[in-house]
Amino acid sequence: MSLFESPTDSINPNLPLATRMRPTTLDNYVGQQHILGPGSPTEQAIRSGKLGSVILWAPPGCGKTTLANIIAHYSNAHLVSLSAVTAGVADIRKSATEAKSRYSLTEQPTLLLIDEIHHFNKSQQDSLLGYLEDGTFRMVGATTENPYFALNDAVLSRARVLPLQPLGESDLKHLIHLALTDEERGLAPNAPTLTDEAEAFLIRLSSGDARLMLNALETASLMVEPGEPIELPLLEQVLQRPALKYDKKGDSHYDTISAFIKSIRGSDSDAALHYLARMIAAGEDPRFIARRLLILASEDIGNAEPLALILATSTLTAVQTVGMPESRIILSQCVTFLAEAPKSNRSYMAINSAQRDVETGRVQPVPLHLRNAAHSGLKDHGHGENYLYPHNYPGGWVKQPYLPESHTLSTPYYEPSTIGYEAKITERRQNRK
Numbered sequence: 001m002s003l004f005e006s007p008t009d010s011i012n013p014n015l016p017l018a019t020r021m022r023p024t025t026l027d028n029y030v031g032q033q034h035i036l037g038p039g040s041p042t043e044q045a046i047r048s049g050k051l052g053s054v055i056l057w058a059p060p061g062c063g064k065t066t067l068a069n070i071i072a073h074y075s076n077a078h079l080v081s082l083s084a085v086t087a088g089v090a091d092i093r094k095s096a097t098e099a100k101s102r103y104s105l106t107e108q109p110t111l112l113l114i115d116e117i118h119h120f121n122k123s124q125q126d127s128l129l130g131y132l133e134d135g136t137f138r139m140v141g142a143t144t145e146n147p148y149f150a151l152n153d154a155v156l157s158r159a160r161v162l163p164l165q166p167l168g169e170s171d172l173k174h175l176i177h178l179a180l181t182d183e184e185r186g187l188a189p190n191a192p193t194l195t196d197e198a199e200a201f202l203i204r205l206s207s208g209d210a211r212l213m214l215n216a217l218e219t220a221s222l223m224v225e226p227g228e229p230i231e232l233p234l235l236e237q238v239l240q241r242p243a244l245k246y247d248k249k250g251d252s253h254y255d256t257i258s259a260f261i262k263s264i265r266g267s268d269s270d271a272a273l274h275y276l277a278r279m280i281a282a283g284e285d286p287r288f289i290a291r292r293l294l295i296l297a298s299e300d301i302g303n304a305e306p307l308a309l310i311l312a313t314s315t316l317t318a319v320q321t322v323g324m325p326e327s328r329i330i331l332s333q334c335v336t337f338l339a340e341a342p343k344s345n346r347s348y349m350a351i352n353s354a355q356r357d358v359e360t361g362r363v364q365p366v367p368l369h370l371r372n373a374a375h376s377g378l379k380d381h382g383h384g385e386n387y388l389y390p391h392n393y394p395g396g397w398v399k400q401p402y403l404p405e406s407h408t409l410s411t412p413y414y415e416p417s418t419i420g421y422e423a424k425i426t427e428r429r430q431n432r433k
Contacts, residue, residue, distance in 0.1 A: 011184055017218035018211045020185040021178065022066045024073055030210070031063060031171045032164050042162065049075035053132055053139040055117070055147045055156070058164030059323045061209030064142040067164075068113045071140060077111040078102055080137070084119035089127045099137045110137040117141035118150035125152045132158045146321050166208025173203065175210055179217060187218070190226035198232045204283040205239050207324060256282075261292060265300045269339035276328075276335055286327045290316040293334055304344035304420035311337055342420030350414035357409050364404030397432055 011020060023029050026036065026046060035042045045051040051071055056064040072079040080095050092112075099110035114120070131137055132155075139159060143150060147161050167175075176199060180191040194202075194217075206213035220230045220238050256275055263271035279289060290312070297312035315334040319327040357363075369386040388398045403409065416422040416429070 016215060017179060017187065018214040021175070021182070021214060022069065024070065026070055026074075029063065029066065029070060030175055031167045032067070034165065035162055046071055046074050049077075051075070051138075053141075053159040055141040055143060055151065055159050055161045056164055057143055057145075057147050057161055059144055059166055059208065061206070061211040061213075062164045062166055063210065064164060065113070065115065068111070068140040068142065072111040072113075075109060075111060075138075077109045077138070079111050079113060081113045081115065084114055084116045084124070087114070089124055092124070092127050092131070096131045096136045099131075112137045112139045114139060114141045116143060118143045118145040118147070122152060125155050129154055129158065144323070167210050168208070169203055172206060172208070172210065172213055173199070175214065176202070176217065179214060187221050192221050192224045192227065193229045195229050195231050198230050198235050201232055201235055202239075205235075207283045257292060260289075261296055264293075264296055264335060264339045265343065267339055267343065269336045272335050272339045273332060276331060280324075280328050280331075286319045286324055286331060287316070289331055290319045290334070293331075293338060297338060299348045300343055300345055301338060301341050302344045302347035302422075303416060303425060304342040304422045306421055308338055308341050342422075344417045344419055344422050346414060346416055346422065353410055353413045362406060362408045364406045367401060367404060369400070370402065399432075 013020075026043065029036065036046075037043065042051070051074075054071075056067060058064055069079060071077075078099075080099070082091055082095065095110070095112055099112075102108055102110060117125075128139065132139060141147075141151075141155075141159060147156065176194065179186045180194065181188050183189055202213055202216060206216070216235065216238050217230075220234050223234060223238075224230055256278055260272060260275035260279065263269075263275060276289070280286070294309070294312040294316055297308040301308040311334055315330055318330045322330065369388075388400045390396050390398050392398075403411065416425040418426055
C-alpha cells in the first residue's frame with residue numbers, strides 16, 4: 001500500500017502525478033510545520049475534526065487544496081469545491097441548500113472549499129456570512145492574495161487565517177524521492193533516476209511550488225527509458241529555462257549577490273538590474289534580496305537620502321505580502337532608486353568608530369547634568385538643574401557638553417558629507433558654530 005493511501009482509496013493512474021501524490025492524512029502531509037507541527041493547536045484541531053472555518057493564504061503549489069481535503073477527511077465532512085473565479089451567490093446558496101438537506105438526512109457536515117476566494121466581491125463574500133454563522137457549512141478559503149486586504153472584515157472575523165509557506169528544499173527533495181519510489185501513486189516501479197545536478201535545478205526552478213515540480217518531473221520521465229537518468233539538459237527543455245550557474249550555497253551565489261550590492265553602491269542601475277534578473281531567474285528568495293537592500297540603504301546611502309531606508313523597509317514588507325512573480329517589479333523599483341540615490345557611508349563609519357571606543361574601554365561616567373533628574377542622588381545635590389533644555393533656546397539648540405569628559409575618544413564619529421541631504425546637515429552644523 002502506498003504511503004499516501006488509506007484503505008479505501010482507489011487511484012486513477014491517468015491522473016497527473018501531482019494529483020496522485022496528494023496525501024489524505026496529516027501524517028503524510030509535507031511542509032507547514034510552523035502551524036502543523038506535532039502537538040500544535042492547529043494540528044490537534046484538525047485531527048479532532050474541530051477546526052473551524054479558515055483562510056489558507058499561500059503561494060501556488062504549497063498544499064492549500066490538499067490541506068482542505070485533509071481537514072474534510074478528519075471532520076468526516078462532505079467536501080464541496082467552488083472556484084471564486086466562476087462561482088457566484090447562486091452557487092453559494094445552492095451549496096447551502098444541499099448542505100442543509102445532507103445534514104438532515106445523514107447528519108454529515110459540509111465543508112465548502114472556495115478556491116481563489118479573493119476574487120469574490122463584497123456582496124459575494126457577504127452571502128457567506130449567515131451560513132458560517134448558523135453552521136450550515138464550515139469554509140476553507142484558499143487565496144494567494146493577502147486576505148487582510150482582499151477579504152471583508154466580517155469574513156475574517158468568522159474564519160481564522162492560516163499563512164502557509166513555500167515548501168523548503170528538504171520538503172521538495174522528500175517529494176521527489178516519494179514520486180520516484182512510490183509504486184501506487186508515484187512513478188515506480190519504472191521510474192527514471194535523477195542526477196544531482198538535475199534535481200538541484202528542478203528544486204530551484206520550482207520556487208517552492210510542489211505542483212510545478214511534480215508536473216515537470218512527470219513530463220521528463222516520459223522522455224527517458226525506465227531506469228535511465230533524467231539529466232539537466234532534458235529538464236532545461238521541459239521547463240524552457242536555462243540552468244544558470246547559481247548554487248545558493250556555493251561561490252556563484254555569493255559572487256552574484258556581491259556584484260549586485262557593489263553595482264548599487266557604484267550607482268550603476270543597469271548592472272544592478274542585470275544581477276537582480278539573474279537571481280530571480282535562478283529562484284533566489286526575494287525576501288533575501290530585500291533584506292540585503294535594507295542593509296545597503298543604511299550602510300551605503302544613509303542620510304544622503306533618508307527615504308532610501310524607508311523605501312527598502314516598505315520593499316521587504318511588500319515582497320513578503322505579494323510574493324513572486326509580482327515582487328520582481330517592487331524589487332526593481334527599490335533597486336533603481338537605491339542605485340541612483342546619492343551615496344554616503346558616514347553613518348556606518350560613525351557607529352564603527354563609536355563601538356571601537358567602547359570596546360577598548362574608553363568609557364567615562366555620564367555627565368551629571370545629563371543623568372535622570374529623578375534619581376535620588378541628583379535630587380539631593382540639585383545637579384539635574386544644570387541641564388539646559390534646548391527647546392528653550394532659539395532654533396531649538398544650545399551649546400552644552402553631552403559626551404563624558406575624556407581626551408581619548410576618537411570623535412567626531414559622524415562627519416556628514418556634502419552629498420544629498422547630508423549637505424543640509426553639514427550646513428546646519430556650520431550655522432551653530
